[in-house]
Structure formats: structure tokens, C-alpha cells
Amino acid sequence: MALEIRHWRAFATAAETLHFGLAAERLGLTQPALSQLIKTLEDAFNVRLFDRSRRRVSLTEAGRTMLPEAQAVLSQSRRAERLGLVAGRSSSRTLAIGYVGSAALHPLFTRLIGRLTAIRPELILRLDQSAVTKQIAQVRDHNLDIGIIRSPMPALDPAIATLSLEREAMVLAIARNNIHAAGEGPCDLSDFSEEPFLQYRQQEGGGLYLLTQSACERAGFQPQISQTVPQIATMLALVGAGLGVALVPESASRLGMPGVVCRALRDPVVTDFNLIYRRADTAPALREALKAARSIHKASL
Numbered sequence: 548m549a550l551e552i553r554h555w556r557a558f559a560t561a562a563e564t565l566h567f568g569l570a571a572e573r574l575g576l577t578q579p580a581l582s583q584l585i586k587t588l589e590d591a592f593n594v595r596l597f598d599r600s601r602r603r604v605s606l607t608e609a610g611r612t613m614l615p616e617a618q619a620v621l622s623q624s625r626r627a628e629r630l631g632l633v634a635g636r637s638s639s640r641t642l643a644i645g646y647v648g649s650a651a652l653h654p655l656f657t658r659l660i661g662r663l664t665a666i667r668p669e670l671i672l673r674l675d676q677s678a679v680t681k682q683i684a685q686v687r688d689h690n691l692d693i694g695i696i697r698s699p700m701p702a703l704d705p706a707i708a709t710l711s712l713e714r715e716a717m718v719l720a721i722a723r724n725n726i727h728a729a730g731e732g733p734c735d736l737s738d739f740s741e742e743p744f745l746q747y748r749q750q751e752g753g754g755l756y757l758l759t760q761s762a763c764e765r766a767g768f769q770p771q772i773s774q775t776v777p778q779i780a781t782m783l784a785l786v787g788a789g790l791g792v793a794l795v796p797e798s799a800s801r802l803g804m805p806g807v808v809c810r811a812l813r814d815p816v817v818t819d820f821n822l823i824y825r826r827a828d829t830a831p832a833l834r835e836a837l838k839a840a841r842s843i844h845k846a847s848l
Contacts, residue, residue, distance in 0.1 A: 550591055552624050557584035558596060558610075559617040565604045641671045642832040645682040646695040649755065649779050652798045653820055655712050655843060656695065662839045670832055679754050683707065686823055692833045697796070698819040699761075701753040708826040710837065712844045717758070717816040718800065718809040720786045720793045725808075733813040736766040743773035743791035745782050755818065759794045762816040783807050 561570040561581065571581040589596050596610035606614065642663065650656050663672055675691070680701060682694035687704050703709065719736065721728045727738060744763070747756040763770040773791040776782040779799050786793050787806030796818060800809040822840055824833060 550588065552621070554584050554588045555617045555620045557581050558588050559614065559621055561585060561597070561604075562606055562610060562614045562617070565606075567604065640832050641673060642693065642836055643673045643675065643691045644693045644695065644836075645675050645677050645685060645691045647679060647682075647697060648676055648777075649697060649796050649799065650695045650820065651676070652779065652796065652801055653713070653715065654798065655820060655847065658843050659836075659840055662843065663836060666835065670835065678748070678750055680750050683823065686825060689825070692824065692828070692830065693836055694823040696753075696821050696823060697755060697758075698821060699753045699757050700821065701751060703823070706826055707823050710822040710824070710840060710844075711819050712822060712840060713820045713847060714817050715820055716797045716811065717762070717794045717818060718797050718811055720783055720795050720799070720804075721808050721810060722786055722789045722792075723806045723808050724789070725792070727810070728808040730810065733811040735813050736762060736816075737768065739792055740766070740768035742771070744770035745774050745776055745785055745791045745793040746770065746772045747782075748775055748777050755794070755796075758816065758818055762794060766814070780804075 557570070557574065557576070560573055561567055564570045564573070567578055567581060571578045574581065576584075585596060592609075592613075594609040594613075595607050596613065598605045598607050644660075646656065660672070660674075663670060677685070679694075679696045682691060682696055683701065683703065685691040686694045686707055700709075719734060719739065725742075727734060740763075744759070746759060747754060749756045759770065774785060776785065779795055780802060782793050782795065783799065783802060783804040785791065787804050794816065795809070797809070822837075824837065
């Protein structure tokens with residue numbers, strides 16, 4: 548029987564865990580199926596790869612010798628998959644776009660997706676809402692063509708370029724029955740130092756969580772976090788329910804959430820609306836998207 552990637556993967560996973568049950572679970576196999584894959588490999592080379600004579604599993608000398616080779620086979624397979632993705636992207640008319648949830652509220656997002664949708668059927672869009680750090684990794688690994696994110700951003704790989712589309716002010720969302728809701732004009736963030744804050748999910752090195760923390764610290768206080776929320780719509784609903792206040796992008800006020808008032812800040816807090824992509828990517832679909840984004844940005848100035 549010809550050996551396949553699945554045989555090498557079964558052996559490498561069992562060798563790295565030294566536990567057949569755990570290895571089978573990681574691979575989504577039954578333990579007998581895993582054992583059969585490894586037996587096929589052993590029969591092909593007429594060697595024993597594991598010593599299972601005692602309670603614990605260990606590699607034989609042959610197993611220790613073959614493990615680096617198995618890992619090299621798997622590494623080469625993954626590299627071939629990545630190169631295949633790159634080759635496919637270069638001629639594909641499919642455009643994979645990631646975006647953070649708050650980006651979908653911004654008028655530029657609506658205009659960009661509308662412009663790209665109008666190119667159909669020549670251009671097929673695949674949209675995926677995901678966190679900033681996940682988008683950066685997926686753009687780097689060719690699983691996304693474009694990411695739409697907000698600043699502050701984590702450090703980016705030099706291979707990833709950024710196109711800044713617009714700078715947006717953050718506003719303070721307050722329950723309508725809050726004592727500060729009736730004020731006119733911009734408010735001071737420091738006036739809310741004793742209020743509970745609704746906060747975003749924390750992300751490594753960036754995101755609106757970090758922006759909120761930094762803004763409060765500049766105003767002279769640490770926010771008292773009452774709830775951590777993944778979505779702005781949920782955050783505004785909780786603000787309206789009186790669970791706290793929240794810093795949100797100005798475009799979030801478009802939701803018109805009942806019981807919520809959004810007030811500008813005297814000392815502005817801003818977030819950049821950014822598009823990220825692979826700097827060296829020359830795929831026609833990506834280049835069309837960048838052209839559309841630049842055109843929309845220029846028209847909004």
C-alpha cells in the first residue's frame with residue numbers, strides 16, 4: 548500500500564504526544580484507526596516505531612530516527628498547500644475580506660462592499676467577521692485577501708501593508724436617564740471616573756479595548772469594568788439598560804439604540820479605519836478592491 552500524508556501525520560502526532568488516545572483525539576480518529584495507520588507505516592519499512600511493551604509508550608530507535616523525516620514530510624506538505632493558495636489567489640476572481648464588527652457600521656464599509664458587489668459576477672466576495680489579530684494572521688497566511696480593522700493595531704509583519712481610509716471620533720454612550728445625558732456640547736471623560744464601564748474583548752497589542760483603557764488613563768482614572776462585550780450592538784443595549792457607559796465609534800450612533808445618548812468628548816479620542824493587505828500581492832481581484840477603496844476614500848475627503 549502506498550504511504551500517504553495521513554500515515555505520516557498519524558505517526559508524528561503519536562510520537563509527539565506519546566499517547567495514542569490523545570493523538571487519536573487530536574486527529575479526529577478512533578484509537579484503532581490510528582493504530583492501523585501506524586501499523587501500515589511499520590509494515591512498509593519492516594520496523595517497530597513504538598515500544599508498547601510497558602504501561603507507557605516510547606519511541607524505538609527506528610522511531611526516533613524517522614520522526615524528523617515525518618515532520619519534514621508534513622512541513623513540506625503544508626508549504627505546498629500555502630503555495631497552492633498563493634497560486635490560486637493570483638488568478639482567482641474571489642475576494643476574501645475580513646472585518647471587525649464595528650467596521651460594518653461605518654459608511655465607508657457600506658460603500659466599499661457595495662462598489663465591489665456591483666462588479667459581480669466577475670468578482671465573488673467572501674466576507675468573514677473576525678478579530679483584529681485573527682485577520683492579521685489570515686492575511687499573512689493567504690486565507691484572507693483584505694482585512695478591515697481599527698486602530699490601535701498590533702505590530703504588523705513587514706509583508707503587510709496598511710491603507711488608512713478615515714479617522715473617526717469615539718463618543719461616549721450613556722443611558723438616557725444618566726445624570727450626564729442631559730448636558731449639551733462635548734463632555735469630559737474624567738466626569739465618568741466613578742461610572743461602571745462596558746469594555747471590549749481584549750486583544751493582543753491592539754483593538755478598541757486598548758483604546759478605551761488608554762483614553763481613561765489619560766483622563767486620570769482606571770475604568771471600573773462592569774461587563775466585557777464582544778459586539779457593539781450588545782454593548783449599546785447594555786448601556787441603555789443602565790449597566791454602564793461605553794466608548795464607541797461615532798458611526799455606532801447610527802444604530803439608534805433606544806435609551807442611549809451619545810456625547811462627543813472635549814478631548815478627542817480617535818480610531819483609524821484601516822484596510823490591510825499583502826504588500827506584494829498582485830492578484831487582479833485585490834488590486835481592483837484597493838482601487839475601489841482609494842476612490843471611495845478620495846471622494847469622502
